[in-house]
Amino acid sequence: MGKLTAGGIVKSAFGGSDIKRAKESGEIISLADDLKAAATDSLKKCASLFGVGLHLYGDSPSEKSAPKNSGNGNGAAKTNGNAPSNGGNNGNNGEEKNRLSSRQLGMILGLARERQINRDKLNGMTDERFNRPLEFITKSEASWLIQELQAA
Numbered sequence: 001m002g003k004l005t006a007g008g009i010v011k012s013a014f015g016g017s018d019i020k021r022a023k024e025s026g027e028i029i030s031l032a033d034d035l036k037a038a039a040t041d042s043l044k045k046c047a048s049l050f051g052v053g054l055h056l057y058g059d060s061p062s063e064k065s066a067p068k069n070s071g072n073g074n075g076a077a078k079t080n081g082n083a084p085s086n087g088g089n090n091g092n093n094g095e096e097k098n099r100l101s102s103r104q105l106g107m108i109l110g111l112a113r114e115r116q117i118n119r120d121k122l123n124g125m126t127d128e129r130f131n132r133p134l135e136f137i138t139k140s141e142a143s144w145l146i147q148e149l150q151a152a
Contacts, residue, residue, distance in 0.1 A: 001013075002039065002042030002043050004043065004049075011046045012046065013046045013049065014042060014045070015037075015038045015042025017034045017038040020033070048103060048106060049102055049103075050106055050110065051107050052106075052110070098138045098139055099135075099139070100135075100139055100142035104139065104146065105135070108122070108142060111146065111149035115149065122134055125145075126141075126145070
């Protein structure tokens, strides 16, 4: 288990590594190296939760236009330009599994920090575009927002 603290925010994650054994005898080769690999994996996962090095994972959005929104059919959508809309569902209509990933959240927060956009302004942006706070936007909306922040 690793823990990384930055700016008063703490991120924790587990790391893992296979124990390497000799083929013939099954004896452990170097447990210290295996434990070090697990610790490194843990630290890497913690850092990714802060948005560090996410470009290395290859998850950057590839489309140039905003994703199409399937909506929830209530007609209460709030849109802004090409931004996907949520249909006014406020993130509570059973689409929790489609909510942005922790990796996307970290990427958004990192890009916002680089562009000197504070959390309140970021939440204002997502509320204006998607009618809900950042933590409740969908994966496709998060991808669109990442593109917008990268282009800014």
